[in-house]
Amino acid sequence: MTKLxxxxxFYEIDVQDDMPLLWAIRDIVGLxxxxxxxxxxxxxxxxxxxxxxxxxxxxxxxxxxxGKEILTIEGTTQNLEYLRExxxxxxxxxxxxxxxxxxxxxxxxxxxxxxxxxxxxxxAMSSNIxxxxxxxxxxxxxxxxxxxxxxx
Amino acid sequence: xxxxxxxxxxxxxxxxxxxxTGIILGCNVSSNKKEFLPQVDGMxxxxxxxxxxxxxxITLIASRSEMGQGIKTSLASAIADELEADWQxxxxxxxxxxxxxxxxxxxxxxxxRTILEPMRKMGAASKMMLITAAAKKWNVAESVCKAENxxxxxxxxxxxxxxxxxxxxxxxxAIPADExxxxxxxxxxxxxxxxxxxxDLKDFTDGTATYGIxxxxxxxxxxxxxxxxxxxxxxxxxxxxxxxxxxxxxxxxKLNKMDPPIGQFFxxxxxxxxxxxxxxxxxxxxxxxxxxxxxxxNHSFNSDEYKxxxxxxxxxxxxxxxxxxxxxxxxxxxxxxxxxxxxHVPFLTHAPMEVPNATAWFQENKIEVWAPLQDPxxxxxxxxxxxxxxxxxxxxxxxxxxxxxxxxSKSDFVVEAVALSKEMGTPVQVVWTREDDIKHGFYHSTSAxxxxxxxxxxxxVSGWLQRLAMPSIASIFKPLSDxxxxxxLNQGFTNNPYNLTNFRLENAKAEAHVRIGWMRSxxxxxxGFGNNSFVDELANAANVDPVQFHxxxxxxxxxxxGKSEHPYNSKRMKDVLIKTSQMAxxxxxxxxxxxxxxxxxxxxxxxxxxIVEVAVIDDKVKVKNTWTTIDCGLVLNKDNVKNQLxxxxxxxxxxxxYGKISTTEGAVEQNNFFDxxxxxxxxxxxIHIHIMDKMNEKPTGVxxxxxxxIAPAICNAIFNATGKRVRSLPLVDAGMx
Numbered sequence: 001m002t003k004l005x006x007x008x009x010f011y012e013i014d015v016q017d018d019m020p021l022l023w024a025i026r027d028i029v030g031l032x033x034x035x036x037x038x039x040x041x042x043x044x045x046x047x048x049x050x051x052x053x054x055x056x057x058x059x060x061x062x063x064x065x066x067g068k069e070i071l072t073i074e075g076t077t078q079n080l081e082y083l084r085e086x087x088x089x090x091x092x093x094x095x096x097x098x099x100x101x102x103x104x105x106x107x108x109x110x111x112x113x114x115x116x117x118x119x120x121x122x123x124a125m126s127s128n129i130x131x132x133x134x135x136x137x138x139x140x141x142x143x144x145x146x147x148x149x150x151x152x
Numbered sequence: 153x154x155x156x157x158x159x160x161x162x163x164x165x166x167x168x169x170x171x172x173t174g175i176i177l178g179c180n181v182s183s184n185k186k187e188f189l190p191q192v193d194g195m196x197x198x199x200x201x202x203x204x205x206x207x208x209x210i211t212l213i214a215s216r217s218e219m220g221q222g223i224k225t226s227l228a229s230a231i232a233d234e235l236e237a238d239w240q241x242x243x244x245x246x247x248x249x250x251x252x253x254x255x256x257x258x259x260x261x262x263x264x265r266t267i268l269e270p271m272r273k274m275g276a277a278s279k280m281m282l283i284t285a286a287a288k289k290w291n292v293a294e295s296v297c298k299a300e301n302x303x304x305x306x307x308x309x310x311x312x313x314x315x316x317x318x319x320x321x322x323x324x325x326a327i328p329a330d331e332x333x334x335x336x337x338x339x340x341x342x343x344x345x346x347x348x349x350x351x352d353l354k355d356f357t358d359g360t361a362t363y364g365i366x367x368x369x370x371x372x373x374x375x376x377x378x379x380x381x382x383x384x385x386x387x388x389x390x391x392x393x394x395x396x397x398x399x400x401x402x403x404x405x406k407l408n409k410m411d412p413p414i415g416q417f418f419x420x421x422x423x424x425x426x427x428x429x430x431x432x433x434x435x436x437x438x439x440x441x442x443x444x445x446x447x448x449x450n451h452s453f454n455s456d457e458y459k460x461x462x463x464x465x466x467x468x469x470x471x472x473x474x475x476x477x478x479x480x481x482x483x484x485x486x487x488x489x490x491x492x493x494x495x496h497v498p499f500l501t502h503a504p505m506e507v508p509n510a511t512a513w514f515q516e517n518k519i520e521v522w523a524p525l526q527d528p529x530x531x532x533x534x535x536x537x538x539x540x541x542x543x544x545x546x547x548x549x550x551x552x553x554x555x556x557x558x559x560x561s562k563s564d565f566v567v568e569a570v571a572l573s574k575e576m577g578t579p580v581q582v583v584w585t586r587e588d589d590i591k592h593g594f595y596h597s598t599s600a601x602x603x604x605x606x607x608x609x610x611x612x613v614s615g616w617l618q619r620l621a622m623p624s625i626a627s628i629f630k631p632l633s634d635x636x637x638x639x640x641l642n643q644g645f646t647n648n649p650y651n652l653t654n655f656r657l658e659n660a661k662a663e664a665h666v667r668i669g670w671m672r673s674x675x676x677x678x679x680g681f682g683n684n685s686f687v688d689e690l691a692n693a694a695n696v697d698p699v700q701f702h703x704x705x706x707x708x709x710x711x712x713x714g715k716s717e718h719p720y721n722s723k724r725m726k727d728v729l730i731k732t733s734q735m736a737x738x739x740x741x742x743x744x745x746x747x748x749x750x751x752x753x754x755x756x757x758x759x760x761x762x763i764v765e766v767a768v769i770d771d772k773v774k775v776k777n778t779w780t781t782i783d784c785g786l787v788l789n790k791d792n793v794k795n796q797l798x799x800x801x802x803x804x805x806x807x808x809x810y811g812k813i814s815t816t817e818g819a820v821e822q823n824n825f826f827d828x829x830x831x832x833x834x835x836x837x838x839i840h841i842h843i844m845d846k847m848n849e850k851p852t853g854v855x856x857x858x859x860x861x862i863a864p865a866i867c868n869a870i871f872n873a874t875g876k877r878v879r880s881l882p883l884v885d886a887g888m889x
Contacts (some may be wrong), residue, residue, distance in 0.1 A: 015430075023432035027374070032366035035554070037505050038586040039393035039435070042825035045505060073359035084357045084688015091349045091791050092800055094222070097363060097505040097554030127831040129825060131505045131555050133802025135194045135836040137795070 007075030022057040033073035044128030047101040056125035073100035079110040086144035094132035174319035183790030208316030222792035229343040234275030236299035285321035311471035347791035349400035364524035376434035379423035381820035394440035420567040453665035460619040462600035470660035478654035487606030496880040499813035500596035508555020512569035513579040524553040531563035594669025601682040605867025612693035627664035644679025651707025674858040680860025684751035718757035728781040729761040736763040747873025756853025759783040762861040766869040804862020860888040
């Protein structure tokens with residue numbers, strides 16, 4: 001059995017070690033908020049945090065997640081909550097499918113850089129594709145999340 | 153549109169499976185002639201309806217699919233506004249795919265265009281019934297009562313009654329006659345035309361939004377299908393020994409190609425399916441398959457050679473398209489200047505972030521499907537055809553769509569899932585890999601266009617000859633459909649926005665060797681690129697400012713009625729262009745290496761003008777700013793229109809910069825997002841959107857109208873910056889990305 005800690009909850013699952021974390025989380029654990037987009041770490045839809053590090057879960061085997069703390073979109077952190085509020089405020093999503101990954105990538109950015117510049121946002125967020133094209137709103141919402149955080 | 157009617161409660165329960173309390177109103181809306189008409193004997197079968205319950209909750213059924221275009225929010229706002237409802241009480245349910253909802257095909261940017269008025273009327277009628285009930289209760293005149301924020305208020309006494317507390321009495325009130333239903337004035341709108349947030353925001357941001365690929369049901373099996381690299385090729389033989397060794401794989405099944413009858417449906421490509429107890433194992437098993445294919449007649453298809461062939465054909469005389477004006481050849485003879493150019497757009501694919509997928513459960517004589525579908529009724533009819541199950545025993549549940557863009561109008565992936573469920577006897581979810589999506593799509597057509605124009609000595613366009621060759625969407629429905637159809641040409645070719653005295657359009661042959669399908673903005677992508685690039689070239693030849701030249705070409709104020717209820721109005725076209733040029737401060741001195749380019753398009757009955765500012769440094773282009781103005785008549789949700797137009801910039805930029813599907817030996821060469829690239833955050837320009845205030849005009853299309861202008865405006869801006877003209881997309885092929 002493989003033990004995973006996801007969003008501060010333990011899961012014991014029976015999977016082969018080389019199954020990517022994405023599919024273990026979606027199909028075995030049953031948390032479907034983490035999305036499949038490309039399978040080759042090109043689109044960021046499957047982004048999760050592992051011990052705080054931004055990871056494309058489609059391209060890391062389940063074994064890599066063992067003994068570590070995993071954050072998915074179903075979980076929560078302070079920065080993720082500010083970002084959620086900012087996403088609401090800016091009415092960011094269209095189809096919404098990529099937004100789990102966008103929010104996780106943005107959480108990772110705010111964890112690392114308190115007040116990111118546009119250049120920081122370009123660098124951090126360019127691994128995540130949004131086919132609907134909500135990039136301008138994502139950029140604004142990240143700045144807004146920083147403002148919300150500073151208010152508190 | 154039929155009259156709004158009250159629904160018999162017994163029918164309501166039977167029909168919608170919902171509790172039948174309170175006021176239930178419905179009506180039928182026809183949106184096009186291909187309508188599947190509701191056919192239930194003796195029963196009023198609405199395709200739009202609203203229910204107000206005793207607890208004050210209001211449910212409305214959205215008959216169209218939500219795929220990011222915001223339709224659920226838009227329809228809710230229309231009802232809420234006329235009803236004076238509190239937004240919090242409104243729930244929008246997604247309809248199943250069923251003819252009882254009328255036409256559900258969510259494409260052509262037509263949902264708001266066709267169902268806004270009935271939605272508003274139902275809200276207004278409900279409000280009138282609530283007022284009548286309250287007046288009776290208070291024993292006062294109806295004119296004393298008004299609706300406000302989910303209450304009916306007695307203006308004399310200040311008393312108020314909650315909507316929910318009135319519904320039983322209101323349900324007994326006769327529904328007002330259609331002509332007595334009074335709609336609100338534009339200036340009184342509370343929600344319509346304002347900035348409304350998506351009703352799904354919470355689900356989008358906490359991972360609970362359920363797309364097709366997220367659907368789960370006990371004993372669900374997952375399937376991946378290996379399809380022939382060449383379109384319409386079939387399985388000759390296969391060895392599944394290694395595939396069956398993959399942990400989690402349960403079965404390998406040969407899936408026969410399913411050819412649709414001529415004229416309808418999509419069928420399925422067939423192949424070899426690997427069924428497993430999880431998605432990953434199915435994907436892995438598929439990679440281990442050893443398959444020999446019969447490639448069939450498309451094996452020799454090479455898109456580079458094809459481009460040359462189409463180019464030759466547009467350089468020769470082709471079939472004249474009806475609608476010619478004057479005589480271009482005389483105009484050419486008398487011309488002061490002649491301009492000629494040939495333009496190319498490659499095959500493109502939709503690549504929605506959520507890959508095609510469907511879950512199906514075939515049980516004896518019934519089928520249930522859960523899938524992200526734009527056109528659930530065609531899927532249903534198609535299943536009835538292929539599996540010989542009657543329509544009423546087929547239920548299609550429409551999930552959220554992780555993007556559609558036209559791909560999810562085609563139900564091939566549903567047919568696959570049902571066929572496999574039938575074999576397995578369990579529910580099966582078919583999931584396409586991204587490679588499957590890129591390599592087996594319904595491609596947006598490629599095109600070659602030749603344009604020849606003449607200028608008279610005053611610099612006016614005196615003649616316009618345009619030849620087009622593009623494989624037609626009709627080819628997927630009918631063999632030997634080797635020419636663009638009339639309705640395809642009517643997307644910017646036969647109905648261009650210009651006032652031309654001498655005009656001739658010719659249609660050249662183009663056989664299809666891959667599946668051709670409609671993609672967001674459809675043929676307007678070709679007409680938008682050809683027309684706007686060529687007008688820019690003519691302006692340059694005439695030595696006239698491109699905005700002024702466009703305005704001259706649109707010409708005098710005129711209204712062309714046509715068959716549509718949305719006549720073309722040249723003044724509205726000019727107004728969006730003028731507004732955009734003001735926003736962009738057109739004519740200003742630009743920084744070094746910068747250029748401005750302009751494009752206009754009349755599509756989906758909306759008027760759009762875009763100006764793009766690029767910087768070209770070391771022959772690489774960077775889009776710095778875009779300014780877009782749209783006149784789409786009445787706006788339901790302003791922020792949503794803005795969001796759609798922002799998205800259109802990125803959709804247009806993706807196809808301009810990177811978009812290209814190519815083939816060798818019949819097989820698509822691209823694989824995934826690393827070689828079928830998308831615009832990303834780093835590419836994002838500053839986007840400026842203006843929505844014309846035309847609240848008294850009819851609403852027109854939004855989701856697609858903003859895309860066709862982007863590629864030509866970028867290329868025109870590159871010319872302005874560098875003097876280099878890009879006539880063949882994408883820019884990455886020209887070495888400019």
